[in-house]
Amino acid sequence: MGIRERKERERERRRQQILVAAKRVFTDKGFSKATMYDIAKEAELSQGTLYLYFKNKDELYSYLSLRILQYLMIRLEHVRAEPVSGVTQRLNALKNAMYDVYEFDPLILINMFHMQSSETLKKLSPDIVDQIDKLSRSALKVMADIFEDGIKNKRLVDYKPVVVADIFWSLFSGIILWETSKKMIDGEKDFLKTTLDTAFEIFFRGISLN
Amino acid sequence: MGIRERKERERERRRQQILVAAKRVFTDKGFSKATMYDIAKEAELSQGTLYLYFKNKDELYSYLSLRILQYLMIRLEHVRAEPVSGVTQRLNALKNAMYDVYEFDPLILINMFHMQSSETLKKLSPDIVDQIDKLSRSALKVMADIFEDGIKNKRLVDYKPVVVADIFWSLFSGIILWETSKKMIDGEKDFLKTTLDTAFEIFFRGISLN
Amino acid sequence: MGIRERKERERERRRQQILVAAKRVFTDKGFSKATMYDIAKEAELSQGTLYLYFKNKDELYSYLSLRILQYLMIRLEHVRAEPVSGVTQRLNALKNAMYDVYEFDPLILINMFHMQSSETLKKLSPDIVDQIDKLSRSALKVMADIFEDGIKNKRLVDYKPVVVADIFWSLFSGIILWETSKKMIDGEKDFLKTTLDTAFEIFFRGISLN
Amino acid sequence: MGIRERKERERERRRQQILVAAKRVFTDKGFSKATMYDIAKEAELSQGTLYLYFKNKDELYSYLSLRILQYLMIRLEHVRAEPVSGVTQRLNALKNAMYDVYEFDPLILINMFHMQSSETLKKLSPDIVDQIDKLSRSALKVMADIFEDGIKNKRLVDYKPVVVADIFWSLFSGIILWETSKKMIDGEKDFLKTTLDTAFEIFFRGISLN
DNA sequence: GATGAATGAGGTTTCATTCAT
DNA sequence: AATGAATGAAACCTCATTCAT
Structure with a gap:
């Protein structure tokens, strides 16, 4: 070396x-x-x-978002690379990937949305904005691919794969944000995992044929 | 007077x-x-x-959250008060209520999560923390009631109504946050309404029996 | 009021x-x-x-330059406004005006040149750059007018009035800078006034016919 | 070696x-x-x-002043060493020497005055303050010698040679500073050489007898 | 001798908050 | 009740200088 x-x-x-x-x-x-x-x-x-x-505080901050996206990407690639099996197994693998992402950084998602202020974006170097953009697109793409598979095989309802991926990701982050918020406000016990389980179940039922 | x-x-x-x-x-x-x-x-x-x-900036800020919760509550009460009809109609009314909330303040949800930092909560007067707490509980309660109805009538899957309500709310706010974020980053066209439509459809399919 | x-x-x-x-x-x-x-x-x-x-430190600083230019301008207007007399009296009045400027702010000229870095200029509001620009042009113009008078009356050598004014001003500020600098370095007695006197005398001899 | x-x-x-x-x-x-x-x-x-x-930034900085002074000294010695000729030739040689100094480092004079702040001087090693002091004295001395020559030969007005040298140097640096400053502020064309020419002409007329 | 990562003091600047009017 | 000038603490950030390698 x-x-x-x-x-x-x-x-x-x-x-x-x-x-x-x-x-x-x-x-x-x-x-x-x-x-x-x-x-x-x-x-x-x-x-x-x-x-x-x-370069500055905003940029340090955004690298955290980048980091979680990178981890997400790694896990998703893993799911995609697995020897092709039925839709059910793949969705299950997807679910597990999301759990891992949550374990990797359970709270950062709360702050991740700080970045959206266009004032903030202006101060970032274009490079990092670009990376974030690319990564989130890729991640969404991988998810969409998985759903597309199922749709082609007539196992899933014929929605646009990209939209399904968007909804899947929104559901995931929405639950983390909301459950964390509830916990903060009234210190309730941590039902997040259960809620997440149910949410995935509902979602998968919702997009499955039969 | x-x-x-x-x-x-x-x-x-x-x-x-x-x-x-x-x-x-x-x-x-x-x-x-x-x-x-x-x-x-x-x-x-x-x-x-x-x-x-x-009292201060944080408090001014939190009243905004309070305001959207109040509006949400008004719309939900409306849904509950409607002459009892089938589950389908009620879910539809619920969906429309959510659209209204979104119209009322499409972006505030993005910032609403700022409040969750416990440091921030400490600076708020207990009164307002209390109000926020109560209101969000009530709103969730109304939603849960609607779902419970359907469950009792064997039209919806037998999940815990509270959990279903949580997921419903998370899905809604997750989509708003995510779609807004996408728009900020790459200026894409506004697909939010369509996505929201599909999301609700999937969700309702997911919790419906048959 | x-x-x-x-x-x-x-x-x-x-x-x-x-x-x-x-x-x-x-x-x-x-x-x-x-x-x-x-x-x-x-x-x-x-x-x-x-x-x-x-607005910031640089801007605060430049207002000082503006201030001395304003004072210079006032004194020069005064010279120009005086009932027209011979060239000799006018040059004398000019000399006295410069002494006054020096009394008004004997040291600021030293730092006045700080502004010239183009890096510094970029941070100033265009407004102030503009004002400084205009004022120094006007001041130079008044001086040039006085010299032009003498040239037309065949009392002064036929140099371009603008150039003569430039040289006059350079001589004045050069002496202040240099004498101040000498004083700083070796604490010599203050010969500035005498030097200034001689300098003006040489300069006036240098531009006078006969 | x-x-x-x-x-x-x-x-x-x-x-x-x-x-x-x-x-x-x-x-x-x-x-x-x-x-x-x-x-x-x-x-x-x-x-x-x-x-x-x-030793530090200030010291590095002051060596630059030293450097230009050294160059000035070399050129002046040259003028002094030339086989004695008439005053006119010597003044001409002096003028050319100044042009060379200007060519050697046209802009450094602008910053040279930074050193004058007594706060800055305190941080310099006595050695360098001493050298700067000696060099500028010597340079002034050589110039004064040249003028003294002319005075003794009844070709120049009987001013104190040291004062004449001071004024000559002030005129030179004043013009460089001022013209550079004008150029920075409004990007005018570079009239410096012409102005310098005229200035020297006026100065020489001003100190010459007849 | 040369390096350059690390330091940390100290600079400029911002901004929530106060209070005399 | 309303103002908005003033505050000053505290933030971000810079950069001359040091020192282990």
């Missing part, structure tokens, strides 16, 4: 260290109440160092 | 005027980038005046 | 108060070592208040 | 390399907006290395 490569790897490790710290802090306090100082402290680095790895 | 009452009414009018302005500004810039100055200007009032009607 | 007018006047007074403080601080420390905190303290205001009157 | 000497020479070469880069950067951005990183990049060295050759 060349020296240059080692450096690059070291740099990547640092970025991850910062992202992990940032995730904790953002999750805990939300975007606007979290300060760069908090994140630096959590990462056991100085504030200045954060700026060596991320 | 007593003088006291007139004053109270006047005061309420002012509050609404501020809330309308705040909605526009928050929707446009997101919570953290919106300033009290922006809101004051939009409301054609001074910054100081805002504080005569709302 | 209307209330609006009074407010405007009050606002102008505040601006001047800040400019006076800023002049002292910039003169004392130079542009980059002077902080907004220093200026605020000197003006007995808070840092935030400075930003109510000036 | 001993090894020690070779090392010293190598070290000197490096210093010059840094100074050349620094000149470019300072000229481009002005003192305070230029960063050590910018300079290092321009010099194709690392930031740390700069500190092996110069």
Whole structure:
């Protein structure tokens, strides 16, 4: 391994260290109440160092969204790559993938929508906006492909695959957001997993033929 | 009408005027980038005046959530109050109610989740936290009642009504959030209504017997 | 006097108060070592208040240049307005005007050239760049007019009036800069006035016929 | 050549390399907006290395002034060393020397005055302050000598030679500063050379007898 | 000698909130 | 009741300088 490569790897490790710290802090306090100082402290680095790895607070933040999308993509590829089996198994695999995504970062989705303000988007480097755009498209595409399979095999209702994928993803994130919100407000017990289970069941019934 | 009452009414009018302005500004810039100055200007009032009607920025903000919940509640009551008819009609009425809520304030849901940060909740007066809590419970309750009806009549699958209501609400807000987000990022055309239609169809298929 | 007018006047007074403080601080420390905190303290205001009157540090700074140009302009108008007399008297009046400008703000010229970095110019509002531009043109114009008079009357050498004015102004500011610099470096006594006297004498001899 | 000497020479070469880069950067951005990183990049060295050759930013900066003074000194010595000729030829030679100085570094004079802030001077090592002091004195001395010659020969007006030299230098740097400044602000064409010509002509007329 | 990642003090700037009018 | 100038704490961010490699 060349020296240059080692450096690059070291740099990547640092970025991850910062992202992990940032995730904790953002999750805990939300975007606007979290300060760069908090994140630096959590990462056991100085504030200045954060700026060596991320252009500004907004950009650091968006890399978190990117990260969860990347993880989602990896899991979805996995589902797609599995030896072809029946629709039922595939939908099941899809469900499990979503559970994993949730485990990977149960709270970040809450803040993920912070990015939508166009004011915020303007400050991001086009590169990252582009990446986020591409990744979410790809992820949706993979999901759509899975549904399309089922539709072609006359196992699923003939909706547009892209729309079904959109709804699937909306349902998933909507539940996480809402259940988390309820928990925050009245400290209820964590019914999320059960709710998610039921939701998937309803959804799959809803798109299945017979 | 007593003088006291007139004053109270006047005061309420002012509050609404501020809330309308705040909605526009928050929707446009997101919570953290919106300033009290922006809101004051939009409301054609001074910054100081805002504080005569709302304790602080967080509280002003949460009244917006309260407002949409109140509207939701009004529409739901309406659905419940309708002369009892078949499940299909009631689900249809429910669907229409949701469209109305969306028309009433298509974007505020995006920011509504800002509130969930427990740091934010701490700064709100207990009174408003309480109101939000009550209202969302009631709204969910009405929805649950509607589903329960169908379940009792053996027209709907025997899930827990509360859970079905939760999922229904999550699906609705998830789609709004996601579709809006897509539109922001790549300026796609507005497919929201169609997606929402399909989503409701799938959902209703999913919970229906036969 | 209307209330609006009074407010405007009050606002102008505040601006001047800040400019006076800023002049002292910039003169004392130079542009980059002077902080907004220093200026605020000197003006007995808070840092935030400075930003109510000036967009940023660079802009606050440039208003100082504007101020000296305005004073220069006033004095020059005075010279031009004087009942027409011989060239000698007018040049003398011009000389005195320059002495006054020097008294008005003996050190600010040192820093005035800070502005020239195009990086700095970019951050200024076009309005102020425009004003500075116009004022310095006008001032140069008045000087050129005076020289033109003498040239037409065959009392001065036939150089282009604009160029003569440029040289006159350069000589003046060059001497102030250089003498101040010498004083700073080796604390020599203040020969500026004498040097300025001799310089003007040489210059006037240099442009006079016979 | 001993090894020690070779090392010293190598070290000197490096210093010059840094100074050349620094000149470019300072000229481009002005003192305070230029960063050590910018300079290092321009010099194709690392930031740390700069500190092996110069104590700090201020010191690096002042060596640039030193450098132009050194060049000025070399050219002036040349003028003085020329086989004695008439005053006219000598003044002409002096004029050409100044043109050369201007060619050597047309913009650095703008920033040269940054140094005058006493706050800046305090941070410089006494050594360099001393050198700058000595060099500028010597340069002025050579100029004064030339003028003294003319005065003794009854060709120039009997002003104090030192003062005449001061004025000459002020005129020169004043014009460079002012013309550069005008060019920056309104992008006018480069009349500097012409203006400089006229200025010298006026100055020489002004100090000449008859 | 050279590097450049890391530091952290300190700068500029913002903005929720207050309070005299 | 309404104002809006003023505050000042605290945020983001920069950058000269250091030091382990």
